[in-house]
Amino acid sequence: MLDHLNKLTYQVEELEQYSKYLTVLSKIEDISHQLQAALITQTSQPALSNFTDLILLYKSIQTSKCSRLLKFVEDTVIFWNNIIKSRIAREFEEVLKSMRWPVVTSTIQTPTPPNIGDIKKRMEIMFKQMLHLQLPYPFQNHNYQYLVFEKIVELPPLAYPMQLMLLPLRKRFRFHFYGNKQTNSLDKPEWYFTQVLTWIRDHEEFLDKNIQPLIKEQDSQLNVKVEFMRGLVQLVMEKILHDVPELLYDDHQISHMIDEALMFDKELRLTYSYPYDEPGCLHVLVNGDVFKKWLVIEKKFAVEKIDGMLSSPTAWLSQYKDIVDIEELKVPECAESFMTLLLTITDRYKPLPTPTSQLKFLKLQLELLEEFRVRVVQIMKGYTHSPVGEEFTAILNGVHYVIEVLREWSELVVKLMFQINYLHLGSFIENLNLSKLDYHIFLQFFLLFETTVFEDVIEKYESLKNEMIKNCVNYIAMDIQAHSQPYRKDRWLALPSQKELQTTLGLSASACDMFLVLKQHLAIMDQLLSKPLFNKLWQRLTGKLNKFFMDEVILSNHFNDGGATQLQFDMTRNLFPLFGEFTQKPENYFREVKEACILLTLKPGSAILLKEVLQNEGKAKDPNSKHTDIKQTLGEMGVHRLPPMTAGRILSLRADLNIS
Incomplete structure (x- = not known):
């Protein structure tokens, strides 16, 4: 009995499905008849109402597993959509012409039609009607112009009335910039970029005055000016895609096109407020062979410029030697030019729409920094024989300047990379199909990479800078030591007593030459090196001299009271x-x-x-028994740095003490 009931239930459900199936077919047929009747009588409003019913019917069965039924409804929707569009489109185009659309140079001065009010009213009615002809998502990407960009970027279809409004401009664009026309020149991409910007400027007022109010009446968020620009930008994207295969064979032509595209995108977004989240012509440039070619050309031209910078006769001269405030860094011309080159590259890749493309340009900058460093090292080696000369110090100034700029950029790059924004980063990570754990690891790595992007290259430049400063310090210290022998060999034990020296005390004659050399070196290096570098140099030099005078003069001699007084005066x-x-x-x-x-x-x-205190400390069984007292005793006398053992050794150099 139960089995029989189940069988009957199944049959009833099956019959219900058939009934629903037939009901849908009946509704489609009924709507189609109504549409046909409305179109025959040329009553567009009932036709649009019926078409809306057809769309709603499709949406109600969109999740159905009846694939053939779905296909039939889709075909029916497309069929009637095309028919209604063709009917309205012809009339809409005529109305637009009467409204003096498109606004081009040849029509700007033409007189306004006497019945402009009626024409405008008719245009408004038709525009609103056509908004209802926008097909839902499954139908949206059948158009060829959207399929072209499918692998590059997602392009939501334009509002249907805007598609019609753009048709005459599309025809003009293709007429002038395709085929055997003088205006279609590979080496003049600025012609079509300028034309598009001109159209945007010329149509701005018409769109704001006549079209945007209609959108507001429909409670739509659509921005007509942005929609218009989207359509024109798609023309530019198609044109670039069309020209790229030929441009790839000519470095200068493709480089020129890229420059113009960057300027076009910048003006479009800054001057005409084209949203940054809307696709632009740069999406075409960061894909496939054209982006690979761009990177190759960018590096090639950059290396050529580096060659020119370093081979210039004024490469290591400061550009700002007459400007006191700027001259403090003493930046050589080639270092300034190189960092300007890197900044130019940054400005070029900042607007790129994908994180991967920006990161590849960042990698290129790191390669150029290494290239420049290697070249600088090669040049520097030619001047190592004179590390206090103008050439060597100019190179050192240049290296320091690069480091300082990179440190500033290390902070800016974090901000720049996050201008990729969470939306781009999120979609980028999503495409990697990462697990939750991997996602967090990737984010940590990404943040680490950003904050340390220049760390390795700065470390290499720092190493070079420190090595060069070390060479300068060693050279000066050795020169001073070379002039110090008479001073080191002074008979400190045989000098007149302290009382005798009081009236004649002055700089030791044997020290004059040595201190004069030191003074000259300091004066020259102060002139040649930037302020931060000179500060590092003299501070390191004092460390060398401090050790030298301790080891070679003080600890290597004995002193009577006159010798000690003379030494103190000299120091x-x-x-x-x-x-x-x-x-x-x-x-x-x-x-x-x-x-x-x-x-x-x-x-x-x-x-x-x-x-005696020091001797007792040495004899004490407990090494810590009087440690605090000795330190305190030495401190009271002004001795804080020297350890007790060294202090005792220095006291043993006094001739007036009986040291056992």
Whole structure:
């Protein structure tokens, strides 16, 4: 009994399906008859109402598994859509002509028709009617012009009335910029870019005044001006796609076309407020062979420019030597030109619509930075014999300038890369089909990559800069040491006593040559190096000199009280002041020398007591027993940097102390 009921239920359900199937067919047939009758009597409003019913019927069965029924309804929709469009389109085109559309140069001065009010009213009615002829999504991409871009970018179809409004401009565009016309020239892409911008400018007022109010009446969010620009931009995209196969064989022509496309896109978006999320001609340029060619050309031209920069006779001369404020960095011409070149490349790829294309240009910039560094190293090696000369220091200034600019860019690139925005990044990641875990890992990697994008190249330039500063410091230090032998060999034990020196105390004669060389080097390097570099140089030089005077002069000699006084005078009144121009407390950079002079010139009584404390410290069983006291004792005397052992050794160099 139950089986029999189930069988009957199934049969009833099956009959219901057949009934629904036949009902749909009946409705389609009924609507078709009504449409036919309306079109025969040339009553467009009932026809549009019937067509709307047909669309609603299609949407109601869109999820049905009856594929043949769906196909039949789709075909019926397309059939009647084409018929209604053709009927209305012809009349709409005539009305537009009467309204002086399109607005082109030849028609700007023509007189206004006497019945312009009636014509405008008719145009408004027809425009609203045609908005109802916009097909839903499944029908939208049958048009060839959308299929062309299918693999490049998704292009939502234009509103149907806008398609008709663009037809005369499309015909004009194809007439002038295709085929054997003088205006169709591969080396003059600016002609069609300019024409499109002119059309946008000329039609702006008509669209705002006559069409946009109609859209508002329909409670639609459609921006007619943007829709108009979308249609014209598609013409440009088609033209670029058409020309690219020929352009690929000529570097200069394709480079020129790319330049013009970038300027066109910029003007379109900045001057005419074309939305940044709308597809543009740059979508065509970042796909396939044309983008590969673009990268190759960009690198080729950039390398050629680098060659020209570095071979210029003024390559290492500062462009701003007469401008005091800017001259502080002493930027050589080639370094400034190179960073300007990189900035130009950045400006070119900033508007690119995909993250992958921007990242490839970023990679190109990193390659160019490495190329420039290698070239600079090769040039620098030719001047290593004179690291204090104009050429070597100019190269050092250039390297420092590149580093400083890259540090600024490291922050800007993060902002730039996120101008890719979350929408682009999200779709990019989505296309990778990442798992949830992989998604978070990718995001972390992406953020890390952005924040450290220039880290490796900055590290290489920093290494080069430090090596060059080291060469400068070593050269100056060696020159000073070469002139220091008489001073090192002074008989510090045999100098007159402190009392005798008080009236005649002055710079040691043996130190004059050495300090003069130091002063000359500092003056020259101050002139040749940028301020930040010079600060690094003199600070490193003080470290070298501090060690040199400690090891080669102080710890290598013995001193009577006169010798100690003379040494202190030479150091505190002559050596330290040489650096007083660059810092308020130059003695802080010669701590060990300063403290050694303090110990050598201590009054004998204090020196003996200190020596005893140091000796007792050495004999103490517990190494920590008096450590704090000794440090405190030395500190009270102004000795903070020298360790107790070195302090004791310096005291042992005094001839006036009996050191056991």
